[in-house]
Amino acid sequence: MFKGSYVALVTPFHNGTIDEDSLQSLVNFHLENKTHGIVACGTTGESATLTHPEHDRVIELVVKYVDGRIPVIAGCGSNSTAEAIERTKFAKEIGADGALLVAPYYNKPTQEGLYQHFKSVAESADIPNVLYNVPGRTVTAIAPDTVSKLSEIPNIVGIKEATGDLANCCEIISKVSDDFLVLSGDDFVTLPMMTMGAVGTISVTANVSPSDVSKMCEAQLNGDFNIAKELHYKMWLLNKMMFIETNPIPAKFTLSLMGKVKPEFRLPLCSPSEENIRKLEEFSSSYGLIK
Numbered sequence: 001m002f003k004g005s006y007v008a009l010v011t012p013f014h015n016g017t018i019d020e021d022s023l024q025s026l027v028n029f030h031l032e033n034k035t036h037g038i039v040a041c042g043t044t045g046e047s048a049t050l051t052h053p054e055h056d057r058v059i060e061l062v063v064k065y066v067d068g069r070i071p072v073i074a075g076c077g078s079n080s081t082a083e084a085i086e087r088t089k090f091a092k093e094i095g096a097d098g099a100l101l102v103a104p105y106y107n108k109p110t111q112e113g114l115y116q117h118f119k120s121v122a123e124s125a126d127i128p129n130v131l132y133n134v135p136g137r138t139v140t141a142i143a144p145d146t147v148s149k150l151s152e153i154p155n156i157v158g159i160k161e162a163t164g165d166l167a168n169c170c171e172i173i174s175k176v177s178d179d180f181l182v183l184s185g186d187d188f189v190t191l192p193m194m195t196m197g198a199v200g201t202i203s204v205t206a207n208v209s210p211s212d213v214s215k216m217c218e219a220q221l222n223g224d225f226n227i228a229k230e231l232h233y234k235m236w237l238l239n240k241m242m243f244i245e246t247n248p249i250p251a252k253f254t255l256s257l258m259g260k261v262k263p264e265f266r267l268p269l270c271s272p273s274e275e276n277i278r279k280l281e282e283f284s285s286s287y288g289l290i291k
Contacts, residue, residue: 002071002098002130002158002181003199003221004036005214007206008044010252011058012261018054020061022261027065029260033210036217038062039100039202041075043137044248049266056090063095073202077102077132081117085124092125100130100160100202105138111146122153129155134162134185144168148175160185160202166192173197187213187239191232194220205235205242207251208258208289212238241283244276254280257290 007030012022030038040062041047041055050058059074066072074091076099078084088099103109104117122129131150135141141163142150150156161169162185169189173182173196184190184201190213194200199221206213216231218224242250249265253272256263257280263271272280284290 001128002037002073002183004217005200005206005210006037006039006071006073006183006202007035007210007213008039008042008202008204008248009062010207010248010255010261011041011045011047011050012252012255013264013266014262016264018057018061019262019264023058023061024065026255026260027062030206030210031066031069034214034218035070035206035210036200036214037071037073037097038066039073039075040096042100042132042202043075043102043134044204044207044251045075046248046266046269047075049269055087056094059091059096060094071097073098073100073130075100075102076121077104079104079107081120084117084121088121088127088129089125092127096127098128098130098157099125100132102132102134103138103140103142105140108140111143114140114142115146115149118150118156119153122150122156126155128157129153130157130181130183131159132162132185133159136162144171144175147172151176151180157181158183161193161198162186164189166196169193169198170196187235187242191216191220191228194228204247204251205239207248208242208254208284209235209238209287237283238287241280244279245272250276250280253277254284254289257281257284 012019076087158181219228
């Protein structure tokens with residue numbers, strides 16, 4: 001369950017609405033390139049600016065397009081516990097394989113509040129829950145002790161750890177059982193985290209180079225450490241390019257250069273600067289993403 005390369009899928013738009021044809025093409029692109037799973041409506045999917053009907057529609061379509069061939073994790077998090085429960089129940093109903101639950105943002109809950117929030121969501125629907133720790137966006141971090149306590153709830157099965165802090169990753173792994181899944185949420189440290197016991201990634205970079213991310217994760221999981229290291233360094237500059245502006249701007253614009261989506265964003269996100277457009281064009285060509 002939930003090992004290897006999971007893409008944090010962008011949400012394609014066209015003229016202000018969900019581009020369903022491009023969404024299906026993206027799913028097929030990932031299936032062809034051996035992505036191990038898809039996360040729909042996460043941060044990279046611009047979930048913060050999707051309406052509730054749009055959010056549900058994207059998840060429903062991804063589940064339909066994947067058709068059981070790889071797992072689908074639905075972004076279900078909210079700063080409202082009631083809303084997170086509603087989203088999680090919907091994910092269960094339409095056949096998603098898991099629910100990704102970000103730490104409630106803006107509210108700044110205590111660790112006890114975080115525990116009660118995630119516990120309430122987990123108890124609302126019989127679906128595997130993956131916690132999402134990204135304090136750079138939410139302000140509040142899920143402390144390792146809280147993760148450990150939450151890991152005792154049967155259907156809380158793992159965490160997307162996106163602090164980029166290797167010490168924090170080790171602290172979490174040291175406090176949970178061996179069957180609790182730790183996934184990287186930071187492409188720069190996916191391989192180091194996997195050497196410490198993480199089992200994969202929910203990746204931004206996999207949007208544009210799914211094969212390389214998948215191969216790196218597979219190599220590390222299979223003990224082919226030299227191959228994994230080679231791919232890690234092959235993607236080092238690619239990872240940097242995917243974060244020259246706020247995610248998902250670089251990934252989505254690069255996908256537009258590749259002919260996969262329209263270069264369309266939801267405000268307050270917008271197109272890259274002219275300077276960064278030139279950088280993305282040049283790098284995409286040198287990496288072989290475009291001809």
